[in-house]
Amino acid sequence: MSWVDYAFTPARRLPRGAPHLIGIVLFDQFSLLQAAEVADVFEKANRLDAGRSERRYKTVFLSTNGEQVTSSLRIAVLTQRLPDQSALQLGFRALFIAGGDGAAQAVDDSRLLSWLIDASAAVDTVCAIGEGGAILDAARAHRPAAPHCTPAASAVQTALETVRHDLGADIARDVATQLSWTSLPKPISVALDNHEPTRQKIRDSAQWIARNCDKRISITTAAQQAGMSERSYLRHFRAEMGIKPSEHLRRTRVQLASALLAQSDLPVDKIARRCGLTSGECLARLFRQIVQISPTEYRSRVRREPA
Numbered sequence: 001m002s003w004v005d006y007a008f009t010p011a012r013r014l015p016r017g018a019p020h021l022i023g024i025v026l027f028d029q030f031s032l033l034q035a036a037e038v039a040d041v042f043e044k045a046n047r048l049d050a051g052r053s054e055r056r057y058k059t060v061f062l063s064t065n066g067e068q069v070t071s072s073l074r075i076a077v078l079t080q081r082l083p084d085q086s087a088l089q090l091g092f093r094a095l096f097i098a099g100g101d102g103a104a105q106a107v108d109d110s111r112l113l114s115w116l117i118d119a120s121a122a123v124d125t126v127c128a129i130g131e132g133g134a135i136l137d138a139a140r141a142h143r144p145a146a147p148h149c150t151p152a153a154s155a156v157q158t159a160l161e162t163v164r165h166d167l168g169a170d171i172a173r174d175v176a177t178q179l180s181w182t183s184l185p186k187p188i189s190v191a192l193d194n195h196e197p198t199r200q201k202i203r204d205s206a207q208w209i210a211r212n213c214d215k216r217i218s219i220t221t222a223a224q225q226a227g228m229s230e231r232s233y234l235r236h237f238r239a240e241m242g243i244k245p246s247e248h249l250r251r252t253r254v255q256l257a258s259a260l261l262a263q264s265d266l267p268v269d270k271i272a273r274r275c276g277l278t279s280g281e282c283l284a285r286l287f288r289q290i291v292q293i294s295p296t297e298y299r300s301r302v303r304r305e306p307a
Contacts, residue, residue, distance in 0.1 A: 019058040020093035020166065022159075023123075025116075025132075026063050026079055027109070029102025032071035033210065033252075034129045034155070035061075036259035037179075038096050041159035044175045049167050057093070064112050072100050073214065073274055075264050082115045088122040094162050095123050096155055099130025106135050113139040125162060129155040201226045202240040205233075206248055213252040214276045219245060249276075254290045257283055261299040268295050 022042050024035050042057035049056075063069045066081025083092070097116070106112060116139035120126050128136045156179065164172035205226040209217060222245055223233035237245050253275040260271045272283035280295070287295045 018091060019056040021091045022057050022059045023062050023083075023092050023095040024059060024129075025082070025095065025097045025112070026061050026069045026071075026077060027098065027102045027106040027112070028070050029072050029100055029105070030069065030098040031100030031130065032073050032075055032077070032259055032263070033213075033256050034099045035096075036255065036263075038129060038155050038159050040179070040255070040258075041156060041163060041175055044178050045163045045167060045171055048171050048174050064109055064115075072102070073260075075260060075266070075274075077263050082112070085118050085122045088119055092123050093166070094125035094127065094159070095119055096159075097126075097128045097132035097135050099128070099132045101131070103131035103134050107138040125158065127155050127158045198236055199240055201228065202237050205237065205245075206241055209245065209249055210252045213249060213256055214274055216276060217249060250286060251290060253277065253283075254286060257287070257295065258291075258298065261295055262302045271295070 022039070024038060026035065039059045042059055046057055061069075061077055061079040062082050063079035064082060066079055068076040069079050070076050088095075112135070116126070116136065120139075126136070128134075160172050160176055163175055205222060208225055209222060219230055219234065223230045226233055228236070234245065237248075241248060243251075257271055257275045260266060260274065261268075264271075266274075268280035268283060272278070272280045275283065277283050277286070284294050287293065287298065291298060293301070
């Protein structure tokens with residue numbers, strides 16, 4: 001496995017036992033799934049590194065006003081107010097700017113843009129998630145030496161590179177193997193080859209499935225979206241992604257459900273419907289198959305963990 005060669009600034013020294021803070025900047029109509037994918041990298045790193053070192057990541061959701069922010073799935077997420085520069089320098093390892101439809105409006109948030117200009121000088125890593133790139137562009141927050149996202153380096157890859165730098169290649173590789181195909185191109189950190197249109201179609205289709213996992217999706221619909229016959233689509237999807245489209249959809253729904261269970265108090269039945277499933281029973285069955293525990297037990301475990 002190879003890694004994108006970034007020029008990372010060494011992580012600032014923190015008080016003994018203090019966590020590395022990972023900030024994810026949110027706004028109304030942000031993409032919860034995309035933000036959860038990034039947070040999942042650091043959560044998995046914490047689990048895999050438990051007991052090996054004193055480093056630990058803590059994900060913090062931020063917004064301009066520090067109030068509840070509503071995602072595109074109509075889920076309210078409680079955030080903290082954007083920290084000042086001194087607070088950023090003391091503990092934030094990286095900042096990620098959420099993607100989603102709301103980015104089009106967030107580019108007009110002058111307080112956010114001004115803060116990002118200061119943040120880009122105070123934090124080692126500032127990276128956009130999807131449509132969040134428009135916000136960074138508007139703020140002129142890009143720095144030549146900083147590892148901002150490119151088509152070859154998604155926000156998830158930047159998160160993985162941060163883990164590799166802090167905890168070592170072994171932990172980063174283990175995290176990568178646990179990530180779903182929703183968030184990680186194949187192979188890791190290798191640029192997409194625009195000269196291979198079929199492979200690109202499949203990758204685009206995998207992302208389309210992830211974005212629409214809250215809806216009913218059939219193989220026929222997915223194949224049509226990719227502009228391929230069903231037989232060809234199934235063959236190429238499995239060859240490129242290593243799993244069937246149906247399994248990719250299942251894993252994506254579990255990932256979305258995990259985020260909703262952790263970040264909201266919605267009942268399991270309602271979460272199931274927001275993940276494209278018909279009932280809480282269907283979600284519980286799917287959760288046990290993939291995560292080996294029930295949704296309610298997952299929620300309980302996540303909330304028992306120290307902040």
